Amino acid sequence: MSEDKIDDPKQFEASLQALETLVDQLERGDLGLEDSLAAFEQGIRLSRGCQRALDQAEQRIRILSEPSEDAEPEPFAGATAPPPSD
Incomplete structure (x- = not known):
């Protein structure tokens, strides 16, 4: 795994x-020392990628x-439209 953006659960x-x-x-x-260093580096990359994904989820x-004062209610995509009033 790389340090790339993690956008999939x-x-x-x-x-x-x-x-x-x-x-x-x-x-x-x-x-051994070299393998430990490589594992540590990979762990840091994974940790940073996971932290970015968590930060993005928190921001979302x-x-x-x-609440937004400018927000207009929109019908739910799966909902049927109410019948027109006469």
């Missing part, structure tokens, strides 16, 4: 799982939660 979950695996490997202490929630 499945990609986020996969990145998080990969990060957990790296942490487990590092905590066991089975890796804030935008959706803020």
Whole structure:
């Protein structure tokens, strides 16, 4: 996984799982110095990508939660239009 933008929940979950695996490997202490450094670097990239995805999700929630005085109600896409009033 790279540090690319994570915009899919499945990609986020996969990145998080990969990060957990790296942490487990590092905590066991089975890796040599070079492998530990490579795992640490990969973990940092994954961590940053996950953090960006979480920040973007938080921003979307804030935008959706803020009341807007200029917002006009729109019919739900799956709803049928009410019958015209005479």
